[in-house]
Amino acid sequence: VLTxxxxxAESLTQMNIRSVAAMKKAAAVIFDLGVKNVVIKGGHLPGRKSSGSTDVLYDGKEFYEFSADWIETKNTHGTGCTYASALAAGLAQGKNIFQAVEQAKRMVTQAIGQSLCLGHGHGPVNVPVNETSPNECLDGLQMAMNILTATRxxxxxxxxxxxxVYAEAGAETESQVAGFxxxxxxxxxxxRVLANPEFGASxxxxxxxxxxxxxxSSHRSVMNIKYSEKIxxxxxxxxxxxxxxxxxxxPAENKNKDGFSLEWGVNSVLLRTRMIPDIIYDRGGWGKEPMVRxxxxxxxxxxxxxxxxxxHL
Structure with missing residues (x-):
């Protein structure tokens, strides 16, 4: 696989690449040079700041796009190495090329998101590491609940x-999030709670x-409480x-997907503010109780x- x-890609193909469509044409040209898979990374594509960063995979039969939100930072040293290493690791784990590229895209995006401002010029990306054991998540929840149940x-x-809830570091699925x-x-x-905390309970x-x-990646816990203007x-x-x-x-297409309304709401806030607030609330909707998170x-x-x-109430 070539990345x-x-x-x-412009040097290899002698093309001007200014769009995703042009990336696909270039990937096909590079494929014909003799490689089995081509991934053209779109971090330098014009317009990426508004539309996000899109990578294109071509396996000789189909084109696949992998997109992520643009992260505004000068600290991008190591992105190429991280991407290639994550992709190679995915293939070594037995993943197919699509799964390996998906993993690489996700990991490098996380690494850029928590990059470090060190020294002069472009600081390094910071590759996410899962440092939290399942027991630490469960113990942390139980400790917090002991504090909460002792109050009115x-x-x-x-x-x-x-x-x-408390998510494992780097969690990607509900099964990696513990709750009650x-x-x-x-x-x-x-x-009161009915049982001890478990993974996949929320x-x-x-x-x-x-x-x-x-x-x-550092904000891994959330609790919902009652909404009121006073609160x-x-x-x-x-x-x-x-x-x-x-x-x-x-968007209308989101409303029929259970749980996706909250994901949309939180994403809309974080994309707008570019920071993690203490509180995210909404005033509810048809059949939806107002809520504070x-x-x-x-x-x-x-x-x-x-x-x-x-x-303070």
Whole structure:
């Protein structure tokens, strides 16, 4: 497999590459030189800042596109090496070329997103490493829940109840996000859980934390609490970064996909703000309860924010 960027592909083909269509033509030309697979990386393509970065794979039969949001940073040293290494590792693991390129694209995007500003010029990308064991996630949730159940926080629990989740580092699926089975329920003026935390126990809140992880790998915990104007006012008064989305703006094709509304809402906020707020809320919609989501790096941090809100109500 050959993985040229745009300038390299132009040198190999003597073409001017200014579009995805031109990338495909160039990939076909390079394929005819004798390689089995060609991946042209689109990080240098004009217009990438608005449309995102798109890579093109050609296997001699079909063209495949792999796209990701553009990340504005000068710290891109090592992107090519990271991409090629991740692709080679995927092939060594037995993945097919499509799966290996998908893995490489995802990994290099994460590495750019958490790149480091070191020295002069272009700083290095920072390859994500899963440093969290499953037990650490479960123990962290249990510790946070012990703190929460010792308080009278029942007034913060919404009609649909709450959940508190904690994702493994680099999580990509619901099965890598731990939460409480049956959610957290209001009992008198407090909160109770029905069972110990488990992986795959949450769907809706898991979608939120997975969406956050695509933008910032350090924020891996979320809890939903009741919405009210008073709660939002308190959040702003105590200095929390507060952002929101409007369900009325959601594309129609998203609304019938269970859980995807939340992913869309969170993505719309993070793409607009380019930062991770403490609070993301919405005022609900048809059949949807208004909700506040509290974000943090770990469950104890999230619970601390929740109890800070409670203290100031």
């Amino acid at each position: 040229p960027n745009i300038p390299e 926080c029942g007034q913060l629990i919404p009609e649909v109840q709450s959940n508190l 089975p049956g959610r957290m329920i209001r009992f008198r003026d407090g909160v 769907q809706h809140i898991a979608h939120i934390v997975l969406a956050v992880l695509k933008h910032d 939002i006012d308190v959040c702003r008064r105590i200095g929390f970064a507060v952002e929101s989305f409007d369900r009325a703006d959601e 509290v974000l943090g790096r770990n469950p104890v941090e999230v619970v601390h924010k929740v109890l800070t809100i409670l203290k």
